[in-house]
Amino acid sequence: MNKTPHQTLEHLATILDSVADGVFTVDSSMHITWFNRAAEQITGFTQQEALGRPCCEIFRSSICFSACPVREAMASGHSVESREIDILNRYNREIPISVSASVLLDASGQATGGVETFRDLSRLRALQQEVSEKYTFHDLVSRNPAMRKLFDILPDVAASDVTTLLQGDSGTGKELFARALHDLSPRRDKPLVTINCGALPEQLLEAEIFGARKGAYTGSIEDRPGRLAQAEGGTLFLDEIGDLPLALQVKLLRVLENREYQPLGAKGPRRADVRFIAATHRHLENMVAAGTFRQDLFFRLNVVQLAIPSLRERPEDIPLLLDMALDRFNKHYGKQIRGFDGEVLNLLLDHPYPGNVRELLNIVERAAILCRTEQITVDLLPANLAPHSTGNRRPVSGRPDTEQLQGMLIRHAGNRSALARELGVNRTTLWRWLKDCNLG
Amino acid sequence: MSTANDHKPQRIAIPHYGQRIMPRFGLARQFYLVTADRHKHQIDEPVHHQWDPCQEPSVARWLKQMRVSGVICDGIHPRFQTALKAEGLWILGGAWGEIGDVLERWLNGQLTASNDLAGTGQETCCRPSRSHCRDRSCPKPPTRR
Numbered sequence A: 001m002n003k004t005p006h007q008t009l010e011h012l013a014t015i016l017d018s019v020a021d022g023v024f025t026v027d028s029s030m031h032i033t034w035f036n037r038a039a040e041q042i043t044g045f046t047q048q049e050a051l052g053r054p055c056c057e058i059f060r061s062s063i064c065f066s067a068c069p070v071r072e073a074m075a076s077g078h079s080v081e082s083r084e085i086d087i088l089n090r091y092n093r094e095i096p097i098s099v100s101a102s103v104l105l106d107a108s109g110q111a112t113g114g115v116e117t118f119r120d121l122s123r124l125r126a127l128q129q130e131v132s133e134k135y136t137f138h139d140l141v142s143r144n145p146a147m148r149k150l151f152d153i154l155p156d157v158a159a160s161d162v163t164t165l166l167q168g169d170s171g172t173g174k175e176l177f178a179r180a181l182h183d184l185s186p187r188r189d190k191p192l193v194t195i196n197c198g199a200l201p202e203q204l205l206e207a208e209i210f211g212a213r214k215g216a217y218t219g220s221i222e223d224r225p226g227r228l229a230q231a232e233g234g235t236l237f238l239d240e241i242g243d244l245p246l247a248l249q250v251k252l253l254r255v256l257e258n259r260e261y262q263p264l265g266a267k268g269p270r271r272a273d274v275r276f277i278a279a280t281h282r283h284l285e286n287m288v289a290a291g292t293f294r295q296d297l298f299f300r301l302n303v304v305q306l307a308i309p310s311l312r313e314r315p316e317d318i319p320l321l322l323d324m325a326l327d328r329f330n331k332h333y334g335k336q337i338r339g340f341d342g343e344v345l346n347l348l349l350d351h352p353y354p355g356n357v358r359e360l361l362n363i364v365e366r367a368a369i370l371c372r373t374e375q376i377t378v379d380l381l382p383a384n385l386a387p388h389s390t391g392n393r394r395p396v397s398g399r400p401d402t403e404q405l406q407g408m409l410i411r412h413a414g415n416r417s418a419l420a421r422e423l424g425v426n427r428t429t430l431w432r433w434l435k436d437c438n439l440g
Numbered sequence B: 001m002s003t004a005n006d007h008k009p010q011r012i013a014i015p016h017y018g019q020r021i022m023p024r025f026g027l028a029r030q031f032y033l034v035t036a037d038r039h040k041h042q043i044d045e046p047v048h049h050q051w052d053p054c055q056e057p058s059v060a061r062w063l064k065q066m067r068v069s070g071v072i073c074d075g076i077h078p079r080f081q082t083a084l085k086a087e088g089l090w091i092l093g094g095a096w097g098e099i100g101d102v103l104e105r106w107l108n109g110q111l112t113a114s115n116d117l118a119g120t121g122q123e124t125c126c127r128p129s130r131s132h133c134r135d136r137s138c139p140k141p142p143t144r145r
Helices: A005-018 A037-043 A055-059 A069-076 A122-134 A145-160 A174-184 A202-210 A246-258 A284-290 A295-301 A317-333 A342-350 A356-370 A402-411 A416-423 A427-436 B059-065 B078-086 B099-107
Strands: A022-027 A032-035 A080-088 A094-105 A111-120 A164-167 A192-196 A235-239 A275-280 A304-307 B010-017 B030-037 B047-050 B070-072 B090-092
Touching: A022 A037, A022 A055, A032 A055, A037 A111, A069 A080, A069 A094, A069 A111, A094 A122, A122 A317, A145 A174, A145 A304, A164 A174, A174 A192, A174 A235, A174 A275, A192 A202, A202 A246, A246 A295, A284 A295, A317 A342, A317 A356, A342 A356, A402 A416, A402 A427, A416 A427, B010 B099, B030 B099, B059 B078, B070 B099, B078 B090
Parallel strands: A164 A275, A164 A304, A192 A235, A235 A275, B010 B070, B070 B090
Antiparallel strands: A022 A032, A022 A111, A080 A094, A094 A111, B010 B030, B030 B047
């Protein structure tokens, strides 16, 4: 049975009201001509309020006045798909949505307006937030079982006031662990003082840790409190303890044993009410065996040892860390980068990260600073990233063909040194290959 | 601090696009500033001003510096509500349409300070029915005894 135009419209309205996505249509002057039930629910405006109004006054999106998807679709004739933005609903609540838009054509192919469909992402965002919070512990992010185990015991270790040794490669976040231990401890209201034992020569380091009295050495014109005194009542974090000179190891041992120390040039000892956390990327047991680290100090420090896995031992954390880093640098640099290009993501997931989390953060920060679009693309990655990321992508054996070379050149954003490194040839050979393939 | 219902002359800011109220305060760069006297039912000619987001101060501070007492706007995110209130400005939200009409409605007392100002987390569920709400953070409506 043929339907009348009125029945067809009613049928269409029923269908549109049944879909879970918000749908509205606009005429060529951007006034709303249709507004379905889901659109009412997401925006908070009723159909009656919306019909006839300029769509920007109802939709109230972050891009209404800069990159309206409907205008874009109507101008280009092409659909806009799944753009993630936010709207301000009737009750001034910001709602994340995914929006798509297309141009509406009449029977003769003339544009008569546009249609916009949108999906509420609030629930998805809430779940993402929940996942992120679930795997976050005092600025530390991980879903790795070994790391989760560390997170579990951290509060107990922190409460115990015991000397703790953090062992992990450079860039694994030892300082963040020290911060978490301090923040969870009863000493949290007192200072956390850090000193890098590898950063200063022996004489200066001694004065830096223990302090010096006026006249203790040439140029010492006033009493100078050391880090131990600065950390009084709080925590002293001795970073790179493996680099502490042997002479100072004895002095530190005395503090750990008797809670007493003597500033340079002082006549008598002082008491120290300080909790010690030490960290190193070295294997102190090996150093003890080699005679470069005192065994008694090692045992004093090693009451509780927390071994922090390197990033290559917990690759499942890379996506979490990338998200966290992007979020952090978006906020820091006022950017609105929504994610990583597929190829970039593959490179970042494959990369072995010899510099651990610090290296990952540096890569994302650099890309975020340089990024001018909504997505981080391969040209924003450092040139040395791709060759190292070929763990799964072995160096090409023999000479690649033209197509392969072209693809590699694009992946390296034209950086020939990086491409030469990946191929394991020198730049001259690569130049000859490119010339032979008319790519030079 | 003055209020939207004060009958003494005061300066009002209206974010706009063309001759209509800007639907989202956070996107506003163009403002009409008008001096209005509700007691005499009188409004001076609106003067157009532009705020540059790349320059200090913030929009709230800038409006304060422009000796504005209150803002008539449409949608406004809670963070802007807080910022404006911190500068001692009153806010009339949820006002939409042609600027002349809106000012007329305000002079006639048809716009009130409670007009659709929400989003601060104190309001109840934003959906027509709680069962429709898919936002897990959405506060529940108060239960009746």
